[in-house]
Amino acid sequence: MSTLPLAREAASGPLGGGLGRRPALPASVAIAVAALVGAAALSLLVGARAVPLEAVWDGSHPLHPVVQARLDRTLLGLAVGAALGLAGALMQGLTRNPLADPGILGVNAGATFAMVVALTVLGTTGLAELLPVAFLGAAVAAVGVHAIASIGRDGATPMKLAITGAALTAGLSSWTTGLLLADRKTMESFRFWQVGTVGGRGLDVLLTGLPFLLVGAVLALAGARLLNTLALGEDLARGLGRRTTRDRIVVGLAVVLLAGTATALAGPIAFVGLVVPHVVRSLVGPDHVRVLPFSMLAGAVLVVVADTAGRVVLPPSEVQVGIMFAAVGVPVFIALVRRTGRAL
Template sequence: MTALVPTREDVSRSPGGGRRRQLALPASAAITIAALAGAGVLSLVVGATWVPVEAIWDSGHPLHPVVEARLERTVLGFAVGAALGLAGALMQGLTRNPLADPGILGVNAGATFAMVVGMTSFGLTAMGQFLPMAFLGAALAALLVHGIAAFGRDGATPMKLAITGAALSAGLASWTTGLLLADRKTMETFRFWQVGTIGGRGFEVLLTGLPFLVVGALLALAGARLLNTLALGEDLARGLGRHTTRDRVVIGVAIVLLAGTATALAGPIAFVGLVVPHVVRGLVGPDYARVLPFSMVAGAVLVVVADTVGRIVLPPSEVQVGIMAAVVGVPVFIALIRRTGRAL
């Protein structure tokens, strides 16, 4: 008997059996590349001080130092956004839950809580020390959410995962606040990081987390075929010879690396991992060989644009990117709940 192998045509069909309308790959690539370039240019020229475009490449221009300062936060924004967008796509594919993202399923809250424990209990102050704590917290939170949701007759259904993740996130947020209230010094260090920001970090912060982001991205992109197979059902995936437990562990490690590092670098930025994969699937369809790389680009664009808008909405102060991302994400989240509630 010839083995069944899921094809791009298989995964591009909607649950009802019909095809989904999607853009051709060249058109989608052109749109995302143009958006990425546009977001980068806007981030360099827009802010409290508006910079002429020619100052970007003219090192003798009097405003070129402003461009250099903004370049650091722009590159960091691209890296953090790409990690969150990719982690959200992985989590939605792994759980087959359209409402899954690192923020909703407790991964970001776990990383945050672990970092605060490290600051208050072990006196950690350096980014290199924060990263292992963030990974540990993210991994434990992910395991706890899935373990609790798996109890019961139906196992870890999408609805149970979402409810468990929301409950765990609320609990971890309360414990995090309690630790901070008991340590005023840590609260002063933590409060600017807590809202999610990419300003004032510097290239050295990014270089600390870059190896983890690269490894996580490589593991994620290598899992596209697995996610396509899982979309056809767990039993069929096993029938096709996939070692689903091992494959889930690999994807889980990628999620922890991406979400944990992004949270350590920029703070808990919610909704990016939720919104981006849905937008991308509307452009390129549900094939994860396309969804994953396009989610990286779209996540980078969203975070950098949100950061740029946050600089100008309430002059002369800034609105942090974590807040602006939530402003975009909450309406989309509500719309997704309305659209998918019955299916969950």
């Protein structure tokens, strides 16, 4: 028995926004690819100083070093945006909560707290060294949330996961603030990362985090049909032969890998995991087999566009992508709510 029609029906409620008229799949793919190429091109050519197209190909052009520097941040922006968009789609599918993002499991808070501990206690300063620490913090936080939420007869239900994650996030945020207030030097170095930025990072930093991102993406895409089944509800999913606890662990591990690594690389960038899945579902429908890969593309596009816009709004200064995406993401999210005619 195929679960896909049932999953589509279930997802059309709290998450799917109905199955209204949408572009055909080939058109959606063409739109996504064109947007990705366009965003990358703009990121290379547009900034506080415009760069002519020939500077991209001509290594002897005086502005070619500018293109090289922008290429590093563009690649990082694409990777971080894809990871956050995919993690957000996973979280909304896992919890069946349209306002969920990776922070609901304490992943971002765990990564942040672990990095602050490493900075203050261990004296770690290099981002490459902080990456495994942040991943470990994210993993411990996610496992802790799931373990606490699993206590009781019903196990780790979506509601219990959300409540436990919110409580842990509040606690970790308080401890993080306490450590920062006690160490002014750490606060100075941490505040630039805290706003969320893809600038000033070398390609070596991305290469350090890339294995974690690739493993997370593979787990996520392989779990698309698991999310379709989980959308039917715990009882029906178990009746169809799914081991829901195992499925949630697999999806949760993918979220930890994606969101934890992205947070370590670029800092906490809000609204990506929240907005992107809704935009994608309006184009391709609620089937996670389509939602997950398109969320990767859309997340990459939106982060790179936000970073590019941040370079030109207040020249010669630069608005960090975390701040810029909040300014861009809120209107997009409001427009989406109005378009679907639903209060999320």
